[in-house]
Amino acid sequence: MLAVFKREMRSYFTTATGYIFLAVSLALLGAMFGVTTFLQATSEAGTYFLFMLAILVIILPILTMKTFSEERRTKTDQLLLTAPVPVTKMVLGKYLAAFAMFMIVVLLSMLNYIPLSAYAVEDAYGSTSSPNFVMILGSTFAIILVGMCFIAIGMFISSLTENQFAAIVITLGVLAALLCISIFNSFISSSAVRAILDWFSVYSRFYNFTYGLFDFGALIYYISVAGVFVFLTIRVFIARRFR
Amino acid sequence: MVEIKNLVKKYGSKYALDDISFTINSGEIVGFLGPNGAGKTTTMNIVTGYLASTSGTVVIDGKDILDDPIEAKKLIGYLPEQPPLYVDMTVWEYLGFVFDLKSCDLNKEKHLEEICMITKIFGVKNRLIRNLSKGYKQRVGIAQALIGNPPIIIFDEPTVGLDPKQIIEVRNLIRNLGKTHTVILSTHILSEVQSVCNRIIVINSGKIVADEKTENLTKAISENSRYRVKISGPQREVASALRNVPGVVMVESLNERDADAFVYIVEGAPNIDIRKKLFRVLASRDWPILGLEAVGADLEDIFIKLTDKTGKKGE
Incomplete structure (x- = not known):
């Protein structure tokens, strides 16, 4: 598993993918952070995290697009699948590598929070508010959970196709749809449909964290979704052998 | 060493392999011969655990490839038709990765050096695989199969696309490996099995049409x-x-x-x-x-005779 993980990490940095991912992510996040906090003259970062969700939809497919589709195209999957390594370990190695790349971005983007503390803002009533770091760290944690799910979904889609381009487009579409369900859910009148759609909703579970509340149910939800898609990816490889 | 029993592989309703059985003993160099589409690669892929069979069993030194895949795969080194190379790595990095992947219990540096010597790629070990010639890529592919010293080595069409000099080198390499390993080699080139193998299994349309020692087969047909x-x-x-x-x-x-x-x-x-x-x-x-x-009949004759016979039987 470590071998696969190391090779993946190496490959992110010897091809353009890793750099594109880091550059695009940090640029988008940095710009968005500036716009939502400094330019608004506020240390309230709630809006930033909502935008960050949307940014994840754009950047994570870059990370996951080639996890498996590239291997199939170049037939290197034959090496991995005929080596004495369980499929589970191979998939986990790849998953963890993509997750590590994502964590690099999250950790680097946390540098954004530092100037915020020097940015205590006087409100209209003359009282100063210092940034709510419990809320900020809670939201960051929630972002990491959502990232876990998105990476698992992206990796699963990549395992279904040989075409990187298809992988990135489909992943983008699926992740965007997941986000849209959350946003447009409130417009649906039927409560039954709303309840079902709500189950898929990434956003509604995210909400508690932005208030600094620790939502244990949401934690379980996110970990389960990530787990299900990692499991499905493993199944794709096992099932493909029987085709 | 390798026991294959009643192997059947169906793609949809089409039979790629139709009830294939054979046993390969330790130390043999077996040529798996057949025209394109006969089922050679499918067989190799099943034996190495890349594909699963529709029915039938593959047992490697007592270990079933489906029930005990990890142990069975440890015994096999596989060079697929297209060498599974990560072209963005250097030869040395790539072999190091394969070493780690197979979690070999050997001195890494020494083992990899040994393998580079055997396959004569020591001189290019620091070059990117992307920039190597086809002959070298093939040898890196062979090196990859040798890592971990598996007793069985399987080559799928190892000389396709090489120039005549490279073909001779690769064949010599395989012949030498045959002294210390059990080798299975698939090819559609008849002279290749004749020059390298001591046993030939001929396959056509998913069925075995002959399984003989090389010289017996030549004799039997002429x-x-x-x-x-x-x-x-x-x-x-x-x-x-x-x-x-x-x-x-x-x-x-x-x-x-x-x-x-x-x-x-x-x-x-x-x-x-x-x-x-x-x-x-x-x-x-x-x-x-x-x-x-x-004048012994060469394998071309044998092949035409054998495949004709089965073709007629099938009609």
């Missing part, structure tokens, strides 16, 4: 004894005299000429040695024999 004879004397008369020798079933005059000598292909009936009779007849006419050599 039921008639054929000779290439160079005789000094008038071509037409010599040919008609040869036809009249009892036991001779076919005489063919070739357009080869050496002063007043001509070359003929003479074929005797099965199990009759016509050489002595030829000598006596020709001596009595004072037509000296300048050369006489047996």
Whole structure:
């Protein structure tokens, strides 16, 4: 598993993918952070995290697009699948590598929070508010959970196709749809449909964290979704052998 | 070493492999021969655990590839048709990765050096695989299969796309490996199995049509004894005299000429040695024999005969 993980990490940095991912992510996040906090003259970062969700939809497919589709195209999957390594370990190695790349971005983007503390803002009533770091760290944690799910979904889609381009487009579409369900859910009148759609909703579970509340149910939800898609990816490889 | 029993592989409703069984013993170099689409690669992929069979079993040294895949795969080194190379790595990095992947219990540095020596890629070990020639890529692919010293090595069409010099090198390499490993080699090139393998399994349309020692197979097919004879004397008369020798079933005059000598292909009936009779007849006419050599049927003939036979059976 470590071998696969190391090779993946190496490959992110010897091809353009890793750099594109880091550059695009940090640029988008940095710009968005500036716009939502400094330019608004506020240390309230709630809006930033909502935008960050949307940014994840754009950047994570870059990370996951080639996890498996590239291997199939170049037939290197034959090496991995005929080596004495369980499929589970191979998939986990790849998953963890993509997750590590994502964590690099999250950790680097946390540098954004530092100037915020020097940015205590006087409100209209003359009282100063210092940034709510419990809320900020809670939201960051929630972002990491959502990232876990998105990476698992992206990796699963990549395992279904040989075409990187298809992988990135489909992943983008699926992740965007997941986000849209959350946003447009409130417009649906039927409560039954709303309840079902709500189950898929990434956003509604995210909400508690932005208030600094620790939502244990949401934690379980996110970990389960990530787990299900990692499991499905493993199944794709096992099932493909029987085709 | 490798036991394959009643292997069937269906793609949809089409049979890629139709009830294949054979056993390969330790130390054999087995050539798996068949035209394109015969099921060679499918068989290799099943034996190495890349694909699962529809039914039937593959047992590697007592370990079933489906029930105990990790242990079974440890015994096999596999070079697929297209070498599974990560072209963005150097040769050394790549081999290091494969070493880690197979979690070998050996001294890494020393083992990899050894393998680079055997496959003669030590000189390019720091180059990106992307920039290597096809011959070198193939050798890196072979090196990859050798990592961890698996007792069984499987090559799927190892010489396709190489130039003649590279082909000879790769064949020599395989022959040498055969001294210490059990080797299975698939190919559609007949001379390749003839020069490298000591046993040949011929497969066509998913079925085994022959499984013999290389020389037995050659013998079995050339039921008639054929000779290439160079005789000094008038071509037409010599040919008609040869036809009249009892036991001779076919005489063919070739357009080869050496002063007043001509070359003929003479074929005797099965199990009759016509050489002595030829000598006596020709001596009595004072037509000296300048050369006489047996012509074994080559594998091309064998192959056409075998596949024709099964083709007719199928109809």
